[in-house]
Amino acid sequence: MLDSLFCGGNASKCKSLIKDIKTRVGVLRKKRNGKASLQRRDIAELLRNGEDQKALSRVDVLFTEENILAVYDMIEIFCDCILKKLSSIWKQRDCPQDIKEAVSSLIFAAARCAEVPELQALRGIFATRYGDEFAIAARESLPACDVSQQIIEKLSGGLPTNNAKLSLLREIAEKAGFQWDYSNLK
Numbered sequence: 001m002l003d004s005l006f007c008g009g010n011a012s013k014c015k016s017l018i019k020d021i022k023t024r025v026g027v028l029r030k031k032r033n034g035k036a037s038l039q040r041r042d043i044a045e046l047l048r049n050g051e052d053q054k055a056l057s058r059v060d061v062l063f064t065e066e067n068i069l070a071v072y073d074m075i076e077i078f079c080d081c082i083l084k085k086l087s088s089i090w091k092q093r094d095c096p097q098d099i100k101e102a103v104s105s106l107i108f109a110a111a112r113c114a115e116v117p118e119l120q121a122l123r124g125i126f127a128t129r130y131g132d133e134f135a136i137a138a139r140e141s142l143p144a145c146d147v148s149q150q151i152i153e154k155l156s157g158g159l160p161t162n163n164a165k166l167s168l169l170r171e172i173a174e175k176a177g178f179q180w181d182y183s184n185l186k
Contacts, residue, residue, distance in 0.1 A: 011090045014125050018079045021118045023074045028115055036065040044176035047169060051186050059165045067154040075116070079104035093099055095130045103130070104145040107138035112155045137155050
């Protein structure tokens, strides 16, 4: 009885949600790419004008934007992985090992990416299919669920180290075509 429920409606609902997720992520990525580009230009201008402290204070926001962009890339990859294996998902009661990371990572991201509400609906489908325990373990990134370590790191919200900030500032200056002396920030 339960398997027939999942073979029909939820498989097509899952496919539809994944397509919606990919569409929304594409739109959000475009907006965030624009913001990140503006931030890079502003930071480059600050560095060029010798306002190193202001540039350093703004680099945290850029790190956050770039982390979210990386998460969007991973979400799309995980969605593609699930789409490729969609028919086998509904044939097994337990989450197939070859998509466990993708399913777990999308459940994990659903709790942290409010700007993609379709992820929460997809999490609900997976929770119904694989059980609430599986969904809770993935949401909490317990080891048994194989949530991508990269997605955990990118969504952790931790601040970058000073070395990482300096490295990004050097990269921004280099891409803007000038040498930047960071000695007065150390």
